[in-house]
Amino acid sequence: MGREGGGGAMSEGVVKKVLLSYAYVAIWIFLSFTVIVYNKYILDPKMYNWPFPISLTMVHMSFCSGLGFLLVRGLRVVEPPTSPPMTRDLYVASVVPIGALYAFSLWFANSAYIYLSVSFIQMLKALMPVAVYSIGILFKKDTFKTETLLNMLSISFGVAIAAYGEARFNSWGVMLQLAAVAFEATRLVLIQILLTSKGISLNPITSLYYVSPCCLVFLLLPWCLVELPVLRATSSFHPDLFIFGTNSLCAFALNLAVFLLVGKTSALTMNVAGVVKDWLLITFSWSVIRDTVTAVNLIGYAIAFLGVAYYNHVKLQALKAKEAQKKIAQADEENAQLLEERNGDRKNDSQA
Template identity: 80%
Template sequence: MGRDGSSGSGVSESVVKKVLLSYCYVGIWIFLSFSVIVYNKYILDPKMYNWPFPISLTMIHMAFCSSLAVLLVRVFRIVDQPSSPAMTRELYVSSVVPIGALYALSLWFSNSAYIYLSVSFIQMLKALMPVAVYSISIVFSKETFRSSTMANMLSISLGVAIAAYGEARFNAWGVVLQLGAVAFEATRLVLIQILLSSKGITLNPITTLYYVSPCCLAFLTLPWIIVEFPLLRSTPSFHFDFFIFGTNSFCAFALNLAVFLLVGKTSALTMNVAGVVKDWLLIAFSWSVIRDTVTTINLIGYGIAFLGVAYYNHIKLQALKAKEAQKKALPNDEEARNLVEDSDGDVLGRKNESQG
């Protein structure tokens, strides 16, 4: 009796501890993601810090993250480099370079949108990410077309369109930039499946920064020289604020560590649900603190999109549970087991989609 009671207590304490840690990881990720978005808005917005140079800001982030990633991987060896298969020059050029180029474009366009759009409206536009990922996955034959899923995607798109219609500070160029960022990021997530995961290469956020950040930095150099360097050179009054840009870059790097903790210790689906909570908090913050105008039509539109995304996540979770149940129910038949393992690529694709 005593042993049973202590065992039950031990299990209970273990479960409680695990739940509390999960909430802790979620809280850290939401805080850092929230901080990076608001901090970037503060730096880039002409009405705030007024430093409208998104390429320069992205390059500062990439240089900082590259330096710390090299220290962690090569000097302190806190995170091991993937060794199977080895990251050869050919593999880097054919797989990592295209992903780095898309990442550079995604960050450049996303940061540029902060100059023209409110934080709340940007979060509403980001609800289109599942639509973009699903559509691009169909183009690359990573997903099969399903009319029910496409109807769900159309409902999300309709919700975002209604939110855009009700936007008080609608700026067409800002919308184009943010939609471009969504398209580039969705393509990047799909190419990760095609170019890396299909070859057995998995990169955590630190090794991703180690390989991708220098490549991203190199791709941003040319547009920076053409677009922003002449403007920076013509403003001699500007001085580099190490505190502002240092803390901003550190927050961006810490966010990658938080992603590693959250996905590694919980799941990508947990991160996706936490992302919805973060979006609503950002909308509330944008309205109450930054004093951005959030209209009733905005909220109705985003509410429709939110329901569509929530239903999409529910379908993904059910599909994942069905595959797990199928694997457990299979007899020890090697051929049948291989068939299930072959279908796991679809689940992995959805996992990366959630991370996006």
Template identity: 85%
Template sequence: MTPQLYTSSVIPIGALYAMSLWFSNSAYIYLSVSFIQMLKALMPVAVYSIGVLFKKETFRSSSMLNMLSISFGVAIAAYGEARFDVRGVALQLAAVAFEATRLVLIQILLTSKGISLNPITSLYYVAPCCLCFLVVPWAFVELPRLRAVGTFQPDFFVFGTNSLCAFALNLAVFLLVGKTSALTMNVAGVVKDWLLIAFSWSVIRDTVTPVNLFGYGIAFLGVAYYNHVKLQALKAKEAQKKAAQADEEAGSLLQERDGHGDRKSDNQA
């Protein structure tokens, strides 16, 4: 990757990734784990909206109705949240917006140029850039607090195991996408959200109200339908690609047969 391509493509993606990490991790200070997972259901809405804005997605009324149903479900879940905090919700929504913009920019800046990055190579290029951007808020927000404490000693076991889990997650995503598809990863992500909600309720003892579950259930159905539509579009695209390959092979066979016929006629002449 040339320095010019890195500057124009990877640095904006790294900056958005850093903002997404900063805001999403900050939201855990104010909100419960279960409610944050419910808010993350807005990711398809954000990706579709930003994709339409950048003309990477085609506006369809059916898709917009689906996005509205997801938003409506999340709004109900927010209404029933026992630990609702405006700052936490604002932080998490900002994180969703930054992450959605990052995903769209990956499509615009890299995929359009023929560059395909899997999760491992993405870390290789984006992680150092993301670290540089995260150092800035750390220096102004976290470092003064650490200096005020004076006796702060970082827990290297917690930091080390956290880093190991993060790397293992990216490796698992890489293997999953390689063996199946990106859509399978999205479906697995929906199942993961339900497991996290159940875990936070049963282990961490987060308060999960029936209104929470009802609203997230509506959002879950919307996300499931969104994944179903994506699957059908992917199957149609693959079928079209196979049909084009079959037509191309048939055309080459006809050309070879015509070529043999012409040579045979010339020999007879």
């Protein structure tokens, strides 16, 4: 009877954990979906028609900076990292480069919404593993493997086919999105080099607290040169506070959802969930926004999707192997300690 009760409690715990994981995934997909569609709505000339991606990014960063400062310094909901402490030198050496890359990544990604459909942008984002792997090798954070190279080539081939079949192909928009992917991939690699390797752990609130002001500074110069003169010429425009406020709030909530998803599950789970989100966005773009999605588009993305799925599978197997080795090493260490204790007891007995 006792075993059955224990088994029932264990099964309930497992079910609860699985349901929570699905809830985290659903929240992240919903918020990511909302932010992408909302940004497209604001920036697209055929919708809200406010084609100022730098300004929109600066609105997001200003909102996140203010809210991050309130939560960290005002309400003290979270504490800044103390081991090691975030000194000025560490901030300049580690956070500033990441902030600069994040600023340009967001700028170019938002700019692409003006020229490309939501569905095609999601297809181009499938190149992210290719960019991360290539930059990882460049910075010697990853090792070259022929099998992985072939996998990256298959993803690239699929995206190339999708681009060939794109009905609204715009070369400038494609260049902007590819630049956004390159900057984001570099940022992800530098996070490993500049933060993770130094033992610095930032949650989304402290990340926004440190990174958002930095992004704002790096966006200020291009904003003054590119968008400010145009905004002055269109002084009749009065931004809708509700639209920009809720849009910024969604962007902030998305950062919290990323932390929740990765912290409670894994980064790999987010990658897999991202594939589901991409298919949902493609379907939404075709059925609701009425973007043209061709058969060649879908064939190309299906090839890229299979490549990304295989990439995630290989990463999952590598993580499982690493965890297994870690457990074996812990077991060996425990056995060695136990043997040492037994030898010590025998030695004490012989002396007595």
